[in-house]
Amino acid sequence: MAEMGPKRSLQTLLKVNHVDGFDCPSCAWGDPDPDHRKIAEFCENGAKAVAWEATRKRVDAAFFAEHSVADLRERDGHWLESQGRLTQPMHLAPGATHYAPISWEDALALTADRLLGLADPNRAVFYTSGRTSNEAAFLYQLLARRLGTNNLPDCSNMCHESSGEALSATIGVGKGLITISDITDYADLIIIVGQNPGTCHPRMLSALEQAKRRGARIIAANPLPEAGFGRYHNPQTARGLVGPGTQLADRWLPVRINGDLALFAGLNRTLVDREDSQPGSVLDHHFIDRYCDGFEAAATSWRALDWSQIETMAGLPRRLIEDCAADVLAADSVIVCWAMGLTQHRNAVATIREIVNFLLLRGNIGRPGAGPAPIRGHSNVQGDRSMGIWERMPQPFLDRLRDEFGFDPPRAHGLDTVGSIKAMRDGEVDVFMGLGGNFAAATPDTQVTETALANCALTVHVATKLNRSHLCHGTEALLLPCLGRTERDRQVSGEQFVTVEDTMAMVHSSHGRLLPGSPHLRSEVAIVADLGHALFGDDLGWRGMRDDYAVIRRHIEHVCPGFHAYEERVRQPGGFMLPRAPRDSRTFPTSTGKAQFTVNPPTAPEVPPGHLLLTTVRSHDQFNTTVYGLDDRYRGIKGGRRVVFLNRKDLRDLHLHDGDLVDLISVNPDGERRAPGFRAVRYPTPRGCAAAYYPETNVLVALDSTAETSNTPVTKSIVIRIEPSDGGASV
Structure with missing residues (x-):
């Protein structure tokens, strides 16, 4: 109410995550079927995200005239973003102390001039936020590759890259395999590890509540006790408001930080030991023999594990791990959910491979209510990767891009997020462009990152609000204000919609409903397309793609796997699900055509005494x-x-x-x-x-x-x- 006012609040919140509305700009949790969505299909954090974007506060030219960059650098991130929406393009000239207004034409011409003047296209970096739409992300990677670089770092490099690496190597697909109905209707056991759904994915709690009321068991493994694992009061039901609530977690395992690999290694050892003592009663040998490679080597490694080492690393007694194994044996279908509590460790990839081992042992892939479920945190980070935002896209994708647009994309791998920071630090990058996000605040080694950005000749940020990254600028800097997810996007051909992909691989449309916060705002699609035109003329049809996003989607369906008949399918209520071969047909597109058991010896960081x-x-x-x-x-x-x-x-x-x-x-x-x-x-x-x-x-x-x-x-x-x-x- 404070940010948007009563009328705008009602207009906006009732359209969040609805078929005729817009996708929540917060997390990537999936939506129920259109027939089962609530009137208020959002959580507390979603309401905050919408209000934060649709605020009536404005950061205009007068604001920047009043506040120097040095002054703004003294403020914290909360204060900066709470000032309101950016309203017009701003330019920080070399040696200037204040951002000043600049026209769109001059801003785009300046950016194009600096990019075309590079001695090597690889001296540019194009960063992407996970909030960017499919259409904007596809154009962005097209622009970078048309320029001649694969330097396409994104926020996935910092969150679920470990999931993608582990899943691609073991099951051949770098995404999760479950849907909401797998949780609500089919799973017998749901293990939530390294994830705090109460704060990070609150709508997940209602799905867990449905699973509990159906009789599923839930195990939570997390170093901290989290509210989302306790008694849940669903605010959208009478039972939740006045009743005792639902106790979600049947077990909470206070695993030591980075003890998850040891926990799952202990579970796998327990399952193998029980199979050895009672052959044929524990493991799914039909599944293992038909669909998997590497079982014997993995089983040999588990049998050799030392229980005292497992207990020390996991921070859990053997008895608790064996009790969890009893829950596993009682369940026909098991889902394992995780988030960044698993992905941001030195041994993160090994940990997730061990989770895959755990699922393979009892055939918990390729059937209802079973499988791996990395829960994405940003609303379209998974879609960005599907669109080609990756510094290491496979050759077949680049071949299709060549065939569709008539130029040969660069083949050498580009820079990821950490590699980009190092390159900027070492003076190997002249232009940094960020499509959304808050690069300086999201990345590691803050002082090094801020200095690295300052080493650039030009930094360009496409954004809705002022943030810390805009004050860690190059010799010259541009702020390009864009439409938010909540706002109407009208182009030459009429009102446009964009599309996103959630954590369950569902692709659906998003229609902004509010009037733009300023007449000077442009959509991310329009900004990227106009920059492409400023760089290359209309060689790839940049103007046509800006004027009608359906043109972009026609290109996407020819380049990106799983997007055939894109326009037709995404206009259906709820959109469509992308194919995932292990889930759909128990087909594993790995090097051998089978799922891979792996050997992952438990490890833990060395912590000196007193630390x-x-x-x-x-x-x-x-x-x-x-x-x-x-x-x-x-x-x-x-x-x-x-x-x-x-x-x-x-x-x-x-x-x-x-x-x-x-x-x-x-x-x-x-x-x-x-x-x-x-x-x-x-x-x-x-x-x-x-x-x-x-x-x-x-x-x-x-x-x-x-x-x-x-x-x-x-x-x-x-x-x-x-x-x-x-x-x-x-x-």
Whole structure:
């Protein structure tokens, strides 16, 4: 109400996630079938995301005239974004202290001039946020490749890249295999590990409630006790409002940070041991023999595991792991859900491969109510990858792009997010362009990243709101304001819609309903298409694609697998599901044509005496880097974000008390990094483990600290020590 007012609130919220409305700009959780959607098909965080975008506040030329860049850099991210919507293109000239207005024509001409003047196209980087639509993402990768580079980092590099790497190698598809109905109607057991649905995917709770009422069991494995695993009161039902609520988790396993690989290795050892003692009673040998490779090597490795090592690494007694195995044996169909609590560790890919092993052992892939379920956090991050936003797209995709548009795309792999930061740091990039997102706040090693951006000759950001990245600028900078998901998009051919892909691989349309926040706003599609025209003329039909998004979708159906008859199918209520061969037909497009068992010896970070293992978490008043408020209702935090959650025994051993101010110092091979002024909060974390909010703690993550294979920053297992603070930062 404060952001949008009563009329706009009603107009907007009743269209969120509806067939004739727009896709929520928050998380990527899937929608129920159109016939089963509620009037209010959104959660608290979705309402915040919509209000944050559809706010009546404005950041205009007068705002930038009043505030210098130096002044704005002193403000925190919450203040910057709460000022309102950007209204017109802004330019920061070389040596200038303030952003100043610039016309669209001059802004695009300037960007094109700098890109065409590059000594090598690979001296440009094109970053993408997971909120970008399919149409804009497809045009964006087309523009970069037409220029001659595959430097297409995106936010997936920092979140679910580990999932994609592990799943592609083991089952041949880098996406999850479940639908909402698998959870609500079919699964006997749902294991939620490294995920906090109550804060990060609240609409998931209603699906879990339906599963519980049907009789499914739920196991939650997480270092911190989370509200979403306890008693759930569904605010859209009378039972939820006045009744006792539904206890969601039947078991909570307080696994040690980064103990998930050991947990699943222990589960797999238990299953194999019981099969050895009772042959034919535990494992699905028909499935293993027909559809899988590598079982014997994996089984041999499990039999050799030492239980004391598993218990130490997992932080759980053998008895609890074996009790979970009993739940597994009682279930015909099992789903494992996870999020960034698994993907952002050094051994993240190995952990997810071990989860695949667990599912393969009892044939829990390719049947209703079973399979892997990486739960995506950003509304279209999965769709961006389907559209070609990846620095390592396979050759067949590039071949189809060549055949469709008549130019040969570059074949050499480009830079991912970490690689882009290193290249900018080392003076190897001249132009950085960001299509949405908050690159400086989302990435690791904050000071290094900000310096890297400053090394560029030009930084260009397409955005709806002012954020930290816009103040970490190159020699010259542009801010290009775009339409939000909530706003009407009218082009020459009429009103347009865009499409997105959710975490269940459902592709559906999104129709903005509000009038644009400023007459100077352009859609992301129009901005990219106009830049393409400024760079190359109309060689690929940039103007036609800008004027009618159906033209883009016709190109997509020729280039992107699974998008045949795109226009027709996406206009159907609820859209359509992309094919996933392991789910659809138990076909595994791996190198051998079979699912792959793998050997993943349990590992854990070395934590020296007197040190702790820190994981980063999101507060309840936050979505990714966007901070809506300074409270965390579920954890009892009021009015501040610089807090560190510590076990009471660790507080005692460190001679600290609840409420003391401390500094967090990360220990890395290339030196230490310090985050000052955090308030110690007693909390039931596992012994030796701590937690704090990001992006405040991103400064502690070394740029070279990445996951094996995926190169994802390791933000979930940071070795730190704690010192009393000198009061260098406010709480």
